[in-house]
Amino acid sequence: MKVVVAMSGGVDSSVVAGLMAREGHDVIGITLQLYDHGKATQRKGACCAGQDIHDAKRVADKLGIAHYVVDSEARFKQSVIAKFADAYAEGQTPVPCIACNQHLKFGDLLEMAKDLGADALATGHYVRRIEGLGGAELHKAVDESRDQSWFLFATTQEQLDFCRFPLGDYASKAQVRAVAAEMGLSVAEKRDSQDICFVPSGTYSEIVKALRPDALEEGEVVSEDGFVLGSHQGIARYTIGQAKRLPDKAAHLVVKSIEPGKNRIVVGPRGAQSRYIKLRDVNWLITLGEMRAEVKLRARDNLRSAFIRPDGQGAILELDEPAIAAPGQAAVFYDGSRILGGGFIA
Amino acid sequence: MIYLDANATEPLRPEARDAAFKAMEQHGNPSSVHQAGRAARKILEEARERVALFAKADPADVIFCGGATEANALAIHALGSNRPILIGATEHEAIRAATPGFITIPVHADGGVDLEALEQLLIAYPNALVCLMAANNETGVLHNIEIVGKLCKGAGALLHVDAAQAIGRCNQDWLGLGAASFALSGHKFGGPPGAGALVTRPGLEIRALIKGGGQELGRRGGTQALPAIAGMAAALALPYPAETISAWRDEIEASCISQGAVVAGVGAPRLPNTTCVALPGIRAETQVIALDMVGICVSSGSACSSGKVSSSHVLSAMGFGKLAGQAIRISLPWNIQADAIREFQSAYAAMALRALRSSVQSA
Numbered sequence: 001m002k003v004v005v006a007m008s009g010g011v012d013s014s015v016v017a018g019l020m021a022r023e024g025h026d027v028i029g030i031t032l033q034l035y036d037h038g039k040a041t042q043r044k045g046a047c048c049a050g051q052d053i054h055d056a057k058r059v060a061d062k063l064g065i066a067h068y069v070v071d072s073e074a075r076f077k078q079s080v081i082a083k084f085a086d087a088y089a090e091g092q093t094p095v096p097c098i099a100c101n102q103h104l105k106f107g108d109l110l111e112m113a114k115d116l117g118a119d120a121l122a123t124g125h126y127v128r129r130i131e132g133l134g135g136a137e138l139h140k141a142v143d144e145s146r147d148q149s150w151f152l153f154a155t156t157q158e159q160l161d162f163c164r165f166p167l168g169d170y171a172s173k174a175q176v177r178a179v180a181a182e183m184g185l186s187v188a189e190k191r192d193s194q195d196i197c198f199v200p201s202g203t204y205s206e207i208v209k210a211l212r213p214d215a216l217e218e219g220e221v222v223s224e225d226g227f228v229l230g231s232h233q234g235i236a237r238y239t240i241g242q243a244k245r246l247p248d249k250a251a252h253l254v255v256k257s258i259e260p261g262k263n264r265i266v267v268g269p270r271g272a273q274s275r276y277i278k279l280r281d282v283n284w285l286i287t288l289g290e291m292r293a294e295v296k297l298r299a300r301d302n303l304r305s306a307f308i309r310p311d312g313q314g315a316i317l318e319l320d321e322p323a324i325a326a327p328g329q330a331a332v333f334y335d336g337s338r339i340l341g342g343g344f345i346a
Numbered sequence: 347m348i349y350l351d352a353n354a355t356e357p358l359r360p361e362a363r364d365a366a367f368k369a370m371e372q373h374g375n376p377s378s379v380h381q382a383g384r385a386a387r388k389i390l391e392e393a394r395e396r397v398a399l400f401a402k403a404d405p406a407d408v409i410f411c412g413g414a415t416e417a418n419a420l421a422i423h424a425l426g427s428n429r430p431i432l433i434g435a436t437e438h439e440a441i442r443a444a445t446p447g448f449i450t451i452p453v454h455a456d457g458g459v460d461l462e463a464l465e466q467l468l469i470a471y472p473n474a475l476v477c478l479m480a481a482n483n484e485t486g487v488l489h490n491i492e493i494v495g496k497l498c499k500g501a502g503a504l505l506h507v508d509a510a511q512a513i514g515r516c517n518q519d520w521l522g523l524g525a526a527s528f529a530l531s532g533h534k535f536g537g538p539p540g541a542g543a544l545v546t547r548p549g550l551e552i553r554a555l556i557k558g559g560g561q562e563l564g565r566r567g568g569t570q571a572l573p574a575i576a577g578m579a580a581a582l583a584l585p586y587p588a589e590t591i592s593a594w595r596d597e598i599e600a601s602c603i604s605q606g607a608v609v610a611g612v613g614a615p616r617l618p619n620t621t622c623v624a625l626p627g628i629r630a631e632t633q634v635i636a637l638d639m640v641g642i643c644v645s646s647g648s649a650c651s652s653g654k655v656s657s658s659h660v661l662s663a664m665g666f667g668k669l670a671g672q673a674i675r676i677s678l679p680w681n682i683q684a685d686a687i688r689e690f691q692s693a694y695a696a697m698a699l700r701a702l703r704s705s706v707q708s709a
Contacts, residue, residue: 028635028639030635066635066638066639068631068634068635068638070631071631112629112631112632112635114704115628115629115632115636115700115701115704116632116635116636116639117636117700
């Protein structure tokens with residue numbers, strides 16, 4: 001089989017390339033250059049920096065596979081970074097990794113793999129793809145602490161059919177590192193990437209400030225009945241349910257809603273959360289229909305029982321217990337380990 | 347493997363290899379006073395004389411350095427320090443990066459320099475340093491250095507020619523045509539990589555970028571890379587089968603066009619070995635990878651050291667728009683064989699067909 005492996009230069013995708021080569025496949029490694037690492041502050045550990053491309057090439061050399069670097073800067077800027085800043089300006093809390101998977105990895109790169117006549121695209125994501133009766137199914141990783149299924153809910157059935165995720169079956173990252181060491185890969189001990197790769201200092205507000213300065217303008221913090229309680233330093237610094245960075249008069253309160261048009265943060269008491277959550281752009285990995293399932297409203301959140309009702313391109317979630325839902329985050333539907341679909345909180 | 351990327355580096359000429367090997371066995375440093383040093387110096391100065399003879403220059407005006415990137419940077423540093431710098435819109439990164447505040451001379455849609463625009467610019471900046479490449483690395487388009495030389499002379503401007511791609515394939519007497527200096531790079535005409543030269547007309551003061559031990563009459567410090575220099579000099583005036591190569595290039599072009607490709611600079615005079623063909627709808631990277639997978643080496647845009655390929659500023663300057671990201675460069679080496687041409691043609695046709703199929707499927 002001819003397999004394209006998305007290689008970031010980190011240990012995970014390097015091991016995937018090694019595993020595919022070991023299985024005797026014809027492997028083509030491709031690294032997407034997502035932004036100019038020289039312009040962003042040099043920060044080792046974030047994915048797709050200059051050192052990472054170098055590492056990916058060294059791994060490919062070691063494995064004896066072809067490797068290419070594809071310039072995706074313009075696409076990344078437009079589909080991920082700009083939308084990230086726009087979402088904050090709209091009072092939302094975006095998840096750029098989902099957009100990157102959707103548009104870059106399982107969008108452009110997958111298309112390129114098909115254009116090259118490849119049979120599959122393999123990535124280093126910690127999820128499992130299980131061949132089911134109705135096509136490929138997406139499941140949580142065996143190692144739940146590494147599971148990335150929440151970030152992959154937008155993968156369509158067609159994309160899933162074409163993808164391979166060999167790391168989902170590994171019991172731990174230590175095991176993956178051991179395989180890397182056994183293969184003699186220089187990245188075996190390389191540190192994990194973290195946070196958002198294009199946010200060099202770990203504070204996203206710099207990027208929002210550059211692209212959407214309006215989202216960091218001072219404005220009012222008001223109570224639910226309209227009383228001004230103080231000021232805020234830009235709506236981009238807030239998310240629904242947040243208690244930090246509120247003025248003294250609102251110290252015991254949390255953010256209830258963000259009003260970009262009025263540049264206002266509305267605060268209220270904790271609790272009194274909603275049971276109904278509207279979702280947009282829902283991706284279904286099963287036949288669409290009303291159902292009960294468990295949902296996850298944030299990357300690191302517990303599963304919550306809910307009834308899901310499809311609604312056009314979106315859906316309505318009816319939670320058994322009320323919860324906080326931040327617009328822009330994802331609500332992902334699970335049945336045990338299997339991902340049934342998901343959408344963005346509207 | 348079929349190598350069609352001569353503009354990146356030409357395969358080594360046997361004569362150059364022999365000369366480089368011979369020089370490698372001569373272990374003296376040309377700056378040393380003893381007999382080993384003298385023997386090394388003899389090789390160095392003979393190489394200098396060969397370059398000077400080729401360039402119709404005085405050997406004293408041949409400055410050896412590491413390659414054309416360095417030679418270009420040295421020319422701009424030495425000649426452009428008190429002058430506005432005008433550069434062609436399709437110049438190589440070696441020129442662009444060495445001139446932070448340059449003024450761009452536009453090119454026509456065929457890639458040739460816009461002489462009227464240059465004339466106007468020279469009225470505004472009569473004391474400029476004009477940097478123009480003899481031949482473009484991506485399209486092979488030749489600028490009319492003869493006319494540019496006259497315009498510069500008339501205005502009182504200096505002309506520096508980046509001749510890296512032209513030498514060996516399309517030689518001209520650049521100094522005689524009015525250039526103050528020109529840059530060359532050994533590995534672009536079959537020498538070993540690591541040696542180049544800046545050749546100037548007499549009487550120009552060249553201040554060093556790297557002073558070091560004062561080598562090259564104080565104009566470029568550092569011990570000369572003798573084997574690479576000897577190899578470069580040996581490769582310099584070798585016969586080049588320009589007619590055969592351009593005939594094969596034309597065959598390649600015709601077959602690409604029959605698959606729907608668009609050729610850049612087709613109306614302009616070009617190097618015999620180069621063609622730049624855009625296949626609408628397929629990313630350049632995809633084409634390069636697809637051809638590499640069947641053993642054919644071509645390139646696209648200007649690859650940086652990481653191997654990342656950027657959309658071509660050359661084609662953008664020629665008004666290619668979106669097609670700029672869908673073009674590959676095919677550059678035939680001096681030792682190309684007929685069967686390589688056939689193999690390329692069939693691989694290209696297969697790639698174009700697959701692209702057509704997938705676009706029909708997704709439509």
